[in-house]
Amino acid sequence: MITVQLRPHHLLDIISQHGAGTPFEPSEYGHALHTVAAAVLADPQMNIEFVVDADDICAPCKHLVNGRCDDVLRRFDPPKSKQEYNDDLDRRLFVYLGMAEGATMTFARFLRLIREHLDGLEQVCTHPGEDAARRRENLERGLDKLQA
Template sequence: MPDIIIKPHHFMDIIKLYGSGIEVFVPDENMGHDFYKAANEIIKNHQIQLQLTIDGDDICRPCRMYQNKRCIDKVYKPGYEYKNDYNQTLDKRLIENLNLCTERDYSADELCQIMLAHHDCIFQVWQEEEDIITQKRHDLFVLGAQKFIK
């Protein structure tokens, strides 16, 4: 039984932000999601069990933008109107590129090691982003993953 159900890109975002120097995550009272809660649990417990999903996860479900089992927040990416569709595309790409499975649990440490071993896939996954933003995402993820695994 997983401790946290999480989208792969959310996990990667947590590790990226950890790499940027964030050690303790705080609530986003405006949106009401549980990113901070999942992030703090993952950072303090590397053996926490994670189940991957492309649907609403433990971070999304309490968010005020999560309605009828989907994110209704708008996204400004060519070809996408809603964040839900864009995020599902990112998560499908991560699962495929990293050969991950939604039918099993991963420890946070194991998932981080898998992602770090294949960190260059970030450029294929976030292909809609500007190169400079993707490069920063990549570099901060690698920093965070190396810090997390130590």
């Protein structure tokens, strides 16, 4: 069975974008968000290993250098390393969702876990500059589409 390695927040971003109905397009970064999203959304039984690290979306990205993200989030003052931002976010998600780092489960099981933890999830996973209420709405729409 194929197992995809993903940061939990990357999968939440996919569910949220799917809920918003925004198509997944190739990025100039060269990362694999669009191909991983297509694969996962097409297969609820896809096995996923959850990591706090560069994942299968990062693998072809031009910002992945020696296994770490060298991108910088300039919306923070002072600017923040995206690697550190992502690591902090994913560690908070592991705690919030009651998951162990390295946990493996199907996409369908992860969707059930997200549904169980939906109230308050947006307080953990909303990105800076993103509207938390909209994030929650898009996550719920994504769940509704995928669990219909």
